[in-house]
Amino acid sequence: MTGYKVANGNGHSNGNGNTKGTNGTNGHSNGHKSADYTAQENPTYPYEVIEEIADFITKGSGMRPKIGIICGSGLGSLADMIQDPKIFEYEKIPNFPVSTVEGHAGRLVVGTLEGATVMAMQGRFHFYEGYPLAKCSMPVRVMKLCGVEYLFATNAAGGINPRFAVGDIMLMHDHVNMLGFAGNSPLQGPNDPRFGPRFPALVNSYNKDLINKAIEIAKAMGIESNIHVGVYSCLGGPNYETIAELKALRMMGVDAVGMSTVHEVITARHCDMKVFAFSLITNKCATEYSDKKDDEANHDEVMAVAKNRQKACCELVSRLIREIHLASA
Numbered sequence: 021m022t023g024y025k026v027a028n029g030n031g032h033s034n035g036n037g038n039t040k041g042t043n044g045t046n047g048h049s050n051g052h053k054s055a056d057y058t059a060q061e062n063p064t065y066p067y068e069v070i071e072e073i074a075d076f077i078t079k080g081s082g083m084r085p086k087i088g089i090i091c092g093s094g095l096g097s098l099a100d101m102i103q104d105p106k107i108f109e110y111e112k113i114p115n116f117p118v119s120t121v122e123g124h125a126g127r128l129v130v131g132t133l134e135g136a137t138v139m140a141m142q143g144r145f146h147f148y149e150g151y152p153l154a155k156c157s158m159p160v161r162v163m164k165l166c167g168v169e170y171l172f173a174t175n176a177a178g179g180i181n182p183r184f185a186v187g188d189i190m191l192m193h194d195h196v197n198m199l200g201f202a203g204n205s206p207l208q209g210p211n212d213p214r215f216g217p218r219f220p221a222l223v224n225s226y227n228k229d230l231i232n233k234a235i236e237i238a239k240a241m242g243i244e245s246n247i248h249v250g251v252y253s254c255l256g257g258p259n260y261e262t263i264a265e266l267k268a269l270r271m272m273g274v275d276a277v278g279m280s281t282v283h284e285v286i287t288a289r290h291c292d293m294k295v296f297a298f299s300l301i302t303n304k305c306a307t308e309y310s311d312k313k314d315d316e317a318n319h320d321e322v323m324a325v326a327k328n329r330q331k332a333c334c335e336l337v338s339r340l341i342r343e344i345h346l347a348s349a
């Protein structure tokens with residue numbers, strides 16, 4: 021060692037270095053039996069707690085939604101398409117975390133879209149907000165117990181594949197779980213078989229029929245040149261990646277990088293939901309060193325691109341939901 025002092029520990033008392041001080045749940049008692057339950061004590065939400073949240077939503081909305089949508093950064097307008105919406109602010113849902121990120125409104129919208137019953141998260145939870153992964157993806161289990169069969173997960177991501185342009189859409193057909201490489205999973209802790217098996221397989225996680233339907237829809241919309249099929253990877257964030265990290269991801273076969281979705285997909289597949297997911301490419305990731313300021317990703321740009329492309333994203337999602345609904349009618 022040359023001149024570096026290496027500390028023995030990181031001095032943090034919690035696992036992810038977050039010092040927000042609370043467990044991030046909304047702290048409402050709402051008269052629920054589980055009012056003294058805190059996710060801090062046990063980040064694996066018991067089945068009964070998820071069931072209570074699901075009951076709160078199905079009773080409050082009078083609906084059992086079939087399709088769940090998670091809106092990525094700047095893509096909250098996906099939920100604005102929902103007709104006769106019943107809106108649940110996260111802070112009013114018992115035992116629900118709160119959204120802390122700009123571009124994630126923090127509400128659950130339940131209603132109909134293209135004839136199908138849907139529930140959409142306008143605001144997701146990210147690991148970098150200080151939430152354990154089980155908590156980030158807890159709403160997926162709530163969706164399952166509400167009756168959801170299909171998860172539509174969307175995100176804003178940086179394009180690593182040099183063929184991708186800003187504004188393109190990458191349909192996810194696989195992922196590389198970098199947080200999993202580091203020993204972190206939303207399924208860590210005791211497994212409740214009512215959700216799924218202890219060791220779920222994740223090959224074919226992204227439904228091929230839905231990918232193919234989405235490609236057909238993109239052709240009909242005249243945007244097929246902006247559509248790709250590729251591999252997404254989630255890093256912990258909140259910092260964007262270094263050039264060396266982006267180079268490494270590219271060598272691993274990653275096409276787009278973000279900070280979400282993977283833990284939601286793992287949780288959805290664990291409880292046997294069909295998954296469709298896409299990344300809106302909001303910035304190009306540099307994989308060579310240069311002095312260009314353009315190479316630096318920033319959240320304002322991410323939000324601006326998402327706003328510009330929301331119409332295409334909304335049309336793709338609504339047409340795909342229409343197909344699912346018609347096929348099941």
Ligand SMILES: O=P(O)(O)O[C@@H]1C[C@H](O)[C@@H](CO)O1
Pocket residue numbers: 091092093094121144146174175176177257278279280281318319322
């Ligand atoms: O929620 P998503 O994955 O769409 O948000 C991305 C990742 C970070 O939260 C943020 C960075 O700009 O956008």
